[in-house]
Amino acid sequence: MAPNDTLIAAGFADPVFQSQGAFRALLAALSEPGLACDLGDAIVPPAGLEAATAVALLTLADYETPIWLPAALRDGPAGAWLRFHCGTALVDDPARAAFVMIDGAAPEPRLAAFNAGDDQFPDRSTTVLIQCAGFEGGEAVTLEGPGIAGQRSIAPIGLRPGFWAEVEDNAAVYPLGVDLLLVHGAQVLGLPRSTQIVGTR
Template sequence: MMDALVTPTPEDIRMSEAFESLMWALARPGTRQRLAEPGLLPLAASLLDRETTVHAGDGTMAAALAATGARAAPLETAEFVFTSLAGEADAARAATASVGDPLYPDRAATVFAPATFGGGGTALRLGGPGIRGTVRLPVGGVHPSFWAARARAIRYPLGFDLYLVAEDEVVGLPRSTRIEVI
């Protein structure tokens, strides 16, 4: 008897491409990774299901994320957080995302936020695992106060991982990444 081959559907392929972009983004912090589909929603669709919890920073995003089946949760306990970091209040709130606990640091949140890369914004110098030497990354759309709030919240191995998404690019900043505003 011949084993049946499972052919991936176009949806399977799209989800795999999004997930792979996210993995490369964390493996190479500060490096822009191309997204096959622009925006936050394809990334959310590749990660969220009814076994995950999610917090959305606004009602429109919450409605879109509800389609994944993920359960809504408060920011402080959600596994995945999709929010803007543009305003000072948003930035302060996002820095209260779960950092895990000493026995289970993997229970920390993964935060997703829209951003821009290139000209303007805050210039960052990144260092740490996955980065040869240091990398300079200009980031717009993130309130400058967020970086200090993130530094106060993260005590490796405790801390949250961050993805910044600009249209068809994503940058991953794991909790192990040292970030200096320059």
């Protein structure tokens, strides 16, 4: 291992100001599903995390919100970075995580593997950050639901076969279900559990 491999990269230079800005952008992404929001380039992410994934987790996670990462990231610089800057626990069981990061093209874990909340506490479900290859050029889907005037079409690329069927199944259990943030570069695109998939092409 080279000496630089043991160094933990910096987090926010101005934690209050930068986290507040990122939080507003994340709320905007979830309140207007299908519209990409920029989280900026406030930090250089550790290997394996997109810039927006790192900013979102740095903004939202703390010692009370366990995170699940793929094993290769959990045991590497990304896991060390999150433990240091967020004080969070990294868990082996995705159902125990408050926040999850997955590769959109990876076959597992499925969305159904995460905590969908329960009738008493639907808000305690998992928020899933899905890193994809881009927001254009993939299978086009049409969205409806709160925050969308009429319908909205999106076509993210780099998602596994059957992903949109999983999203439909997730929406079918509303008000339970997980909230999704598609991530590419410094941008996020929100798909809250209330968003319905009404067409693909």
